[in-house]
Amino acid sequence: MRSFPLNAWYAAAWDADITHALFPRTICDQKMVMFRRTDGTIAALEDACWHRLYPLSRGRLEGDEVVCGYHGLVYNSQGHCIHMPSQETINPAACVRTFPALVRHRFVWIWPGDPALADPDKVPDLHWNHDPAWAGDGKTIFARCNYRLVLDNLMDLTHETFVHGSSIGHREVAEAPFETTHGNRTATVTRWIEGIHPPPFWDGQMKRKFGKSGLVDRWQIIRFEAPSTITIDVGVAFAGTGAPQGDRSQGVNGFVLNTITPETEGTCHYFWAFVRNYHLTEQSLTTELREGVFRIFGEDEAVLEAQQIAMAERPDYTFYNINIDSGSMWARRLIDKMLQEEKSSATVIPIRQTA
């Protein structure tokens, strides 16, 4: 029982990670080797030589061709074997699978499913990551848990109070009311906490921008886009200046951009960035925020890995949802819908490309 849809774009790496060099990564249980072609586009091939399964990522790149590091078979970037040692005629079946790949929003995206369905319009919206009105940076976290545990974690920020008590945690968050809505591919959790003392982090940002402290209205708007992207619109504005009604000019605003890529059922790569719409050119602030978020996310990963182990030990456990789970419940329903669609379509995902 696979927990992730295959017919979707998944972030494979940060844009800058993929150069003209062989880069191995497993996505949705499929081992791939990626590289940037000489024309700047991305190639993604199955990471196993047709002949004896030796990982192509352990060979070498010659132009846009991959030479196997064991017996020297050569593949072009479309996955076709174009040279065999001591041999004139090449078996036309000698191919490795390739995967649709493209660059957008500072990430490299891969489509591990049916290539015929790989519509570039379906790449999740993370435009803030390269929008000049926003500035920020992020990292990649390797997490030893099913990718949905990361989604659950992000869809309910109540946990900030208990997991992140020393930084962004706030008793008021755990008790503030919230609203959950959903569409066909998206689910949104909206929480406004009005007229409160800001927690230390946000108080610092307000002082930085406005040079003063004060009561604030705080918002967290979590938006899930199936199967595994979550943006969180976060910020505070001075209380009573109209932020809940749409005027955020007296506040500071950030977006936490998150997209999670299953590696296996029990591991994932979690790509995130934190961007802001103030002090755009202050590079030291970018670094400070990135490292601050990274420390906080480290607390989450420890929790999620413990949860993964506990859940693996109790495969038959029946889970019950409580109020705070409404966001993650909708996220999981939308994922299940994608899985159901994939199952009922007659599409057979090709394991091996034909010549």
Next chain:
Amino acid sequence: MRSFPLNAWYAAAWDADITHALFPRTICDQKMVMFRRTDGTIAALEDACWHRLYPLSRGRLEGDEVVCGYHGLVYNSQGHCIHMPSQETINPAACVRTFPALVRHRFVWIWPGDPALADPDKVPDLHWNHDPAWAGDGKTIFARCNYRLVLDNLMDLTHETFVHGSSIGHREVAEAPFETTHGNRTATVTRWIEGIHPPPFWDGQMKRKFGKSGLVDRWQIIRFEAPSTITIDVGVAFAGTGAPQGDRSQGVNGFVLNTITPETEGTCHYFWAFVRNYHLTEQSLTTELREGVFRIFGEDEAVLEAQQIAMAERPDYTFYNINIDSGSMWARRLIDKMLQEEKSSATVIPIRQTA
């Protein structure tokens, strides 16, 4: 095929190990979190939050309540959830299992089976451990073997000759005759070796008490109490002074107290103490004896872990018993009897406590 009865008291820790802090331990394949309540009694709960199975031992204790470290659900020490974040009404099914627990003979005891059967009178007799007529101390050993291999090891002291040749080993022990008797819940192996030169350890103890050396009568009386407690009455007295007939006044006497608690089928916690009835207030002797025994037991653990690995590789091997196995053979029969009783009783052990 479980190898340990559940309806029994098992030592969970030394008394002093359990304070007003969360202490995780797995007993008979069940993960528990223990703590001392503010009134000094022991609470033992299932170590998995009802909501998402996150280990409660990773949360925090507030008074006698446990706060989950992920979403902040709060449990009282009877296992009932008494608070959920962002929620007024609490699902009455939101409970975790609790385990009967008590303190006796300097150990904390847990009953992993049916709570209705947890009769305090069934705690194994290890009274020497707090009897003012005896003095001594012990340790906890984590052993990577099935708990019955530790029992086998203790029920036959022939192995002293081969495993502990450099300390208490004695060629005469391996060849001395012994007698095995048994009751309903106990089995006893008695060995008297009369008129011998004492081995270095006992010679030292005799000199300490009487200031002189001499031929001795040596005894080893091993008593098993199902399912996993063994006391060994050991000592020497000057030869011909009547020890075999009951007068031990011209000798020194110790008790090795052992109780072994299955963690899983392949691991256990082994709690032991060595107590003596002479030089009661000499604390340096207590330390010397405890560390001496600890070194010797380390030799056993290496043997048992190698045996566990060898046995796991040959699951279908048929074992034959030889003379020296009569004690361990009876111990295993009494354990099997308990397992059989547990199976034939209609008792269903509750996995989850009802509210």
Next chain:
Amino acid sequence: MRSFPLNAWYAAAWDADITHALFPRTICDQKMVMFRRTDGTIAALEDACWHRLYPLSRGRLEGDEVVCGYHGLVYNSQGHCIHMPSQETINPAACVRTFPALVRHRFVWIWPGDPALADPDKVPDLHWNHDPAWAGDGKTIFARCNYRLVLDNLMDLTHETFVHGSSIGHREVAEAPFETTHGNRTATVTRWIEGIHPPPFWDGQMKRKFGKSGLVDRWQIIRFEAPSTITIDVGVAFAGTGAPQGDRSQGVNGFVLNTITPETEGTCHYFWAFVRNYHLTEQSLTTELREGVFRIFGEDEAVLEAQQIAMAERPDYTFYNINIDSGSMWARRLIDKMLQEEKSSATVIPIRQTA
């Protein structure tokens, strides 16, 4: 589905490795303990005491008898228990299995199958290893791969170009024609590359012997002897001096001797030596060649272990052979023939020796 025949001689160790001391080794999934008897012959016993399976290799040797390190059972070198503690009568079934063993060509050989078939004439021919006309030395490599992957690697030297590019690799090798022949128990791949510039290694050897460089004829004659021995006759002679016709006097000649012993399905011990027929008494050359070959073989082991992992992940993959696989294809066929013979013979290999 076992991949190795049991009715065959396998190298267990270098001759010098086995002294009058207990030496454990697993051969074809069978744990053995070996030692040299006081008369210099080799004993090989099952490495598990009849009584409780404790590894005999953890006990001690007394003369030609093995004393179990747990309860002190004593076995003679024919595997019969000749002493039990606290016991007069010994169960005649108390035996451990023994394995035929002999020393030849500087190796200790073990026959893990039916002892009745252990014909010393079937030891693979590696006479160069002690022939005074040849000089050299070798090592033992533990490889985490099925033994046949090492055979595949040796049967096709095309891979030198890609795996060993910095030392013996030679683009001409990958493209030179070769011929494959086979017999009942052997397969041979012969490659002559005439009139070429010698690669650095061979150029150095020619200068050493003849004091000059020049174009050469190069040969590689790979001979497989089932189930797992490969000798490689390698060398170069000055071009046009008649080497292909049989006159090697104007060249240098080496033999790479290889024999691989399955430990388990996924691991093996690989014994090899490199011997030469020139500068026989130059001990520093022996060392230099042995260490040089060892560095090159280290590159192979890294490749083979990666291949093993990749193949284990794709158990249903269908492999296709290309031209360069003809040698390994024949080697595998001859192994399969041995396995088939073993299966169809009614021989039951005794797991436990009878008294």
